[in-house]
Amino acid sequence: MSGSSFGQMFRLTTFGESHGPAIGGVIDGCPPGILLSEETIQQELDRRKPGAGIASTARKESDRISLLSGVFEGVTTGTAIGFSIANEDQRSRDYSQVKDVYRPGHADLTYDAKYGQRDYRGGGRASGRETACRVAGGAVAHAFLAARGVRVRAYTLELGGIPASRLDPEGAQDRAFFSPDPQAVAAWTERIKEVKGQGDSLGGVVEIQALGVPAGLGEPVFDKLDARLAYACMSVGAVKAVEIGAGVQSARMTGSHNNDPITPSGFASNNAGGILGGISSGQPIIVRCAVKPIPSISQEQRTVTRDGQATTITIGGRHDISAIPRIVPVLKAMVLLTLADMWMLQAARRY
Numbered sequence: 001m002s003g004s005s006f007g008q009m010f011r012l013t014t015f016g017e018s019h020g021p022a023i024g025g026v027i028d029g030c031p032p033g034i035l036l037s038e039e040t041i042q043q044e045l046d047r048r049k050p051g052a053g054i055a056s057t058a059r060k061e062s063d064r065i066s067l068l069s070g071v072f073e074g075v076t077t078g079t080a081i082g083f084s085i086a087n088e089d090q091r092s093r094d095y096s097q098v099k100d101v102y103r104p105g106h107a108d109l110t111y112d113a114k115y116g117q118r119d120y121r122g123g124g125r126a127s128g129r130e131t132a133c134r135v136a137g138g139a140v141a142h143a144f145l146a147a148r149g150v151r152v153r154a155y156t157l158e159l160g161g162i163p164a165s166r167l168d169p170e171g172a173q174d175r176a177f178f179s180p181d182p183q184a185v186a187a188w189t190e191r192i193k194e195v196k197g198q199g200d201s202l203g204g205v206v207e208i209q210a211l212g213v214p215a216g217l218g219e220p221v222f223d224k225l226d227a228r229l230a231y232a233c234m235s236v237g238a239v240k241a242v243e244i245g246a247g248v249q250s251a252r253m254t255g256s257h258n259n260d261p262i263t264p265s266g267f268a269s270n271n272a273g274g275i276l277g278g279i280s281s282g283q284p285i286i287v288r289c290a291v292k293p294i295p296s297i298s299q300e301q302r303t304v305t306r307d308g309q310a311t312t313i314t315i316g317g318r319h320d321i322s323a324i325p326r327i328v329p330v331l332k333a334m335v336l337l338t339l340a341d342m343w344m345l346q347a348a349r350r351y
């Protein structure tokens with residue numbers, strides 16, 4: 001897979017930098033006859049777009065999608081689906097501060113190490129802005145999967161170490177942090193305000209559930225479904241860990257507690273997170289992602305210049321205080337894209 005593409009059979013390729021004229025992508029492999037409109041994709045994009053909410057960057061982008069190809073009279077044609085999203089509020093100004101000095105925690109140093117140059121306007125190609133394209137791709141995957149009975153939902157489990165105590169994934173569509181727990185949302189909001197005042201940032205944990213996935217998706221060895229989901233979610237900036245089912249906690253369980261008993265009417269628990277031997281079991285698929293705090297903070301930090309001289313940096317510009325909640329629809333999209341891809345692989349096998 002190239003650095004700009006995701007998937008083998010149902011594939012998303014993205015392009016664009018945060019301060020270029022536009023970002024966009026191409027979705028290959030979507031079958032014909034799927035109901036799809038700009039409006040349905042836009043609904044998901046609106047859940048991610050910047051500019052609203054206490055944790056969000058002040059950069060205002062409408063993230064309006066233009067479908068360029070692959071859809072005719074409201075249905076997919078089976079040909080490449082091309083789309084673009086204009087960048088409208090770059091406010092590119094003097095970026096000399098980050099042109100020659102590396103931001104701790106961001107990709108400046110490593111892009112220079114790899115390419116010997118970088119687009120230093122904002123986050124460039126490494127900007128979370130690119131994730132709008134993933135959300136668009138995920139909305140197309142959703143249209144394909146929904147017609148096959150698959151439903152994916154995603155929500156915030158934790159922010160800045162504060163957990164959501166009441167969990168009702170069904171009700172997790174609340175715009176603020178995508179959580180059904182008003183007490184947690186209030187505590188998160190307070191914590192965000194506090195940390196913002198300190199010029200600092202926060203991370204959190206997002207959970208994604210896929211319901212209605214039939215048993216049998218996933219390849220037996222390298223392209224295991226859990227491996228592919230981890231790959232997909234970890235490819236999103238700021239994601240530092242991915243768990244399936246009981247995840248890290250399973251290392252602390254005995255086998256008798258970790259195994260999900262099998263009964264004639266189904267599994268009695270779901271520590272496996274819906275995947276056994278890399279193949280979906282028919283149970284809900286449970287994925288959790290740990291998201292690090294936003295690296296661009298306004299506190300003074302130690303760093304080096306491009307030529308290795310010690311210096312300090314106090315980062316300006318417009319940044320999120322936390323990638324949560326905007327990352328929630330992005331991770332949902334990555335799970336949808338993975339499932340659509342694995343579905344197509346399975347369909348191609350026709351055992």
Ligand SMILES: Cc1cc2nc3c(=O)[nH]c(=O)nc-3n(C[C@H](O)[C@H](O)[C@H](O)COP(=O)(O)O)c2cc1C
Nearest residue numbers: 106107126127128237238295296319320323326327
């Ligand atoms: C939706 C989203 C929004 C983000 N917003 C910012 C931001 O405003 N400022 C920032 O420095 N990093 C932000 N990030 C995180 C950086 O993009 C990320 O940390 C960087 O690309 C380095 O990648 P890594 O953290 O995976 O190593 C955001 C990430 C996502 C997914």
Ligand SMILES: C=C(O[C@@H]1CC(C(=O)O)=C[C@@H](OP(=O)(O)O)[C@H]1O)C(=O)O
Nearest residue numbers: 018050057059122123124127128129318
């Ligand atoms: C613009 C978006 O978020 C951006 C993500 C981001 C980063 O470094 O990840 C840095 C900021 O923008 P810039 O690239 O201008 O510095 C955020 O505003 C967006 O999500 O649409």
